[in-house]
Amino acid sequence: MMLNVAKDKLFLVLVALLGITMVSWLFISSANLEEKSLGVVILLLAFFKVRLIAIHFMETAMAHRLVRIAFETWGAVVGGMMILGYLMG
Amino acid sequence: MTDRKPLIIVATISMVMTTILYAGGMFYISGFLPPPSPALSQIEVVSFYQQNHTAIITGLTMAFVGTGFMLPLCVIGSVFMAEVEEGFPYFSVMQALCALATVIFTALPNFIWMTAAFRVDRSPELIALLHDLGWIMWATPSWGFAFQLICVAVVGLKDKRPKPFIPRWMSYLALWVAVGVAPTPLVPFFVEAGPFAWNGLFTFWVAFFSPILWIIILFVLIAINIRSNEQGDLVGSRL
Amino acid sequence: MNTINVDKMTASDSESLIEHHPAEIGVWLFIFADMCIFAMYFGVFVWEKNLNPAIFAEGQATxxxxxxxxxxxxxLISSYFAAKAVHSARVFNIDAYRRFIKLTIFCGLAFLCVKFVEYSDKFSAGFDIATNAFYRNYFSFTGFHLLHVILGLSFLAWLLFSTKTAEQLKENVKASEGVGLYWHMVDLLWVVLFSLIYLVP
Structure with missing residues (x-):
């Protein structure tokens, strides 16, 4: 029973990840947004995907609490710094 | 089982000697580390050798003597590793041989730079040439050290005793250091300064200091465990 | 003792969740340390992009x-297969496990092929690692990532060769979790690299 749920959940996560990848692409082709905000949206989507992979594929939720904290911090700090650096350029 | 304390004492003395002689010679006396930019002009390079002639030769001599002390340290590592391996201690022997390669490639550039500083009236092109040769030889070959760490990690992960010679996470950290030193073959591509030049973020700061960090952690663990290690473990399994 | 039995897991079992966290703590340490090196790569890329916006825009267009x-x-698909393989390992389903490991390896090899096409396009167009700041970053970072993919493929191949029966699988659950984690990290880092190098204008 639990295994089936787990299977389905992983597949849903994969569909979400592929969907977000497609959305990032569509943004590129439409390019109605201003350049900087487009870049920020793409980076935010990328780090949302990172979080999905970390939580559902790497199972940081099941891991030691320190691992979870370390991964959340990594995502927030690296993503934040990159967006900040990108906006400064 | 042999008494480990003398081995650990010799290893610690070697570690201290390497640190004092190499760091003192390279960072403090000769000023070779942190490395100068590869983008320096020929005039700047030549004036560096001419103005610091005596300090360079003194510092480089100290540093190459210091590298020699890495050998007892690494061979003692192999002694601990060999107890884990069954049959011919392949990885322990390999680790010790790669340590020799590391020592040679760390010490050889010192003689090349010494040659550059040896005759102050040498033509500037030749000084610049020896300078480049020395730096490329110093910064590029990381394979010896990477193989040493991989051997340590393989043996560390094979160690199923209740008290392994290093904790398992130290083996994984060794693998990470081996990955961290992997970009150094990119050094000869970049004449201009950048993250992959011989003074770059990845090819010097990460590649040089991540192994040092690993060795420092190892000795901290040894120091914590020094009183209780008659039982056969090097740094204690609970840590 | 070290394995997680998915069937027996319940929400109230939070105690055992903490005890039975996936993979060894050392693997997590390795992965986190490696991700920190890649974080520096991303930082360097953004930094140099700000210094030479024209060169980077031109390079990205190629x-x-x-x-x-x-x-x-x-x-992403290979990561899904790797996650499925780990789930199969936990219930000792050797057939499903080997199938998913093979699928993961297949996707990894497909990645290598695409990368080969991409790199040879760039080389035949006359771009290499020494062309300019953009290509230096592009080739070093994607190349270092490629090295990780190759390493991951060799770990996966090792799992495939050392796990042929259900008994061997019982021994290798922790190892599978570790390799799976590593493979997800390779995926995760590529997601950021792809957005950063190819997409962000």
């Missing part, structure tokens, strides 16, 4: 977002 995107899709 990249094929189609090939990069294809590789993203391939890696």
């Amino acid at each position: 990249l094929s977002a189609q090939l990069g995107g294809l590789n993203t899709v391939i890696l």
Whole structure:
């Protein structure tokens, strides 16, 4: 029973990840947004995907609490710094 | 089982000697580390050798003597590793041989730079040439050290005793250091300064200091465990 | 003792969840440390992009977002297969486990092929690692990532060769979790690299 749920959940996560990848692409082709905000949206989507992979594929939720904290911090700090650096350029 | 304390004492003395002689010679006396930019002009390079002639030769001599002390340290590592391996201690022997390669490639550039500083009236092109040769030889070959760490990690992960010679996470950290030193073959591509030049973020700061960090952690663990290690473990399994 | 039995797991079992966290703590340490090195790569890329915006815009225009995107899709799917393999390992389903490991390896090899096409395009167009700041970053960072993919493939191949029976699988659950984690990290880092190098204007 639990295994089936787990299977389905992983597949849903994969569909979400592929969907977000497609959305990032569509943004590129439409390019109605201003350049900087487009870049920020793409980076935010990328780090949302990172979080999905970390939580559902790497199972940081099941891991030691320190691992979870370390991964959340990594995502927030690296993503934040990159967006900040990108906006400064 | 042999008494480990003398081995650990010799290893610690070697570690201290390497640190004092190499760091003192390279960072403090000769000023070779942190490395100068590869983008320096020929005039700047030549004036560096001419103005610091005596300090360079003194510092480089100290540093190459210091590298020699890495050998007892690494061979003692192999002694601990060999107890884990069954049959011919392949990885322990390999680790010790790669340590020799590391020592040679760390010490050889010192003689090349010494040659550059040896005759102050040498033509500037030749000084610049020896300078480049020395730096490329110093910064590029990381394979010896990477193989040493991989051997340590393989043996560390094979160690199923209740008290392994290093904790398992130290083996994984060794693998990470081996990955961290992997970009150094990119050094000869970049004449201009950048993250992959011989003074770059990845090819010097990460590649040089991540192994040092690993060795420092190892000795901290040894120091914590020094009183209780008659039982056969090097740094204690609970840590 | 070290394995997680998915069937027996319940929400109230939070005690055992903490005890039975996936993979060894050392693997997590390795992965986190490696991700920190890649974080520096991302930082260097953004920094140098700010210094030479024109060169980076020009270089990015020569990249094929189609090939990069294809590789993203391939890696995401392979990551899904790796996660499924780990789930099969926990219930000792050797057939499913070997099938998913093979599928993961297949996707990894597909990634290598696409990368080969992409790199040879760039080389035949006359771009290499020494061309300019953009290509230095592009080739070093994607190349270092490629090295991780190759390493991951060798770990996966080792799992495939050392796990042929259900008994061997019982021994290798922790190892599978570790390799799975590593493979997800390779995927995760590519997601950021792809967005950063190919997409962000």
